[in-house]
Amino acid sequence: MNLPFKIDKDHKCKMRYYWKSKGILFNDEKHFLETWLKYVSASSCEICKKKFKDSLDRHLEHNHTNGKIRHICCRSCNMLKYDVKTKGQILERGVTKYFDSRRQIYIYQFRVKKKIIKQSINLEKLMKFVKEYKSKNDCYT
Numbered sequence: 001m002n003l004p005f006k007i008d009k010d011h012k013c014k015m016r017y018y019w020k021s022k023g024i025l026f027n028d029e030k031h032f033l034e035t036w037l038k039y040v041s042a043s044s045c046e047i048c049k050k051k052f053k054d055s056l057d058r059h060l061e062h063n064h065t066n067g068k069i070r071h072i073c074c075r076s077c078n079m080l081k082y083d084v085k086t087k088g089q090i091l092e093r094g095v096t097k098y099f100d101s102r103r104q105i106y107i108y109q110f111r112v113k114k115k116i117i118k119q120s121i122n123l124e125k126l127m128k129f130v131k132e133y134k135s136k137n138d139c140y141t
Contacts, residue, residue, distance in 0.1 A: 003040055003041060004041070004042070004043040004052065005040075005052075005054065005055035005058075006055075007040055007055065011040070012036055015036060015039070016032060016036075019060060022062075023062075023067050024060060024062050024067050024069060025066075025067035025068070035060075035069060038072065039058065039060060039072055042058060042072045045071075045072070045073045045074040045077055046071045046072055046073055047061075047071055047073045047074075047077040048073075048074065048076070048077055050074055050076075052074060056075075057074050057075050058072060058073075058074070059072070059073055059074070059075060059078040060072060061073045061077070061078050094110055094111050094112060094130070095108060095109070095110050095111075095126065095127070095130060096108070096109050096111070097123075105121055106121065107119055107120070107121055108120055108121070108122075108123050108126045110126060110129065110130050110133070112137075117133065118130075118133075
């Protein structure tokens with residue numbers, strides 16, 4: 001097999017451990033092997049089609065809630081999805097919804113310039129607070 005980048009002999013084992021630590025789930029060994037082969041043979045981003053600069057530019061983009069793989073993409077496309085992946089669904093400017101796996105609940109956050117102003121498990125109460133806060137303060141989220 002002709003690969004775009006050189007990989008060491010332990011690469012498959014290291015990637016299995018790394019992906020598992022990041023919450024990426026595989027149905028079985030066959031699914032892992034198919035994903036790994038697709039990953040090591042990928043030479044360009046599935047989103048922007050840009051060629052990978054090196055093997056470190058390649059990322060396995062996945063859903064952080066359920067662990068399902070979505071794309072093999074470059075670092076920039078992976079970072080563009082950063083907010084949605086780590087902070088959850090963006091509901092309104094400055095308001096995000098994310099799943100707290102420790103407590104097994106959804107939490108809503110209101111942020112201004114990356115600082116958490118308020119968080120709540122009740123979206124209606126948070127949206128009321130956000131409306132009042134924005135009317136009292138001239139702020140950009």
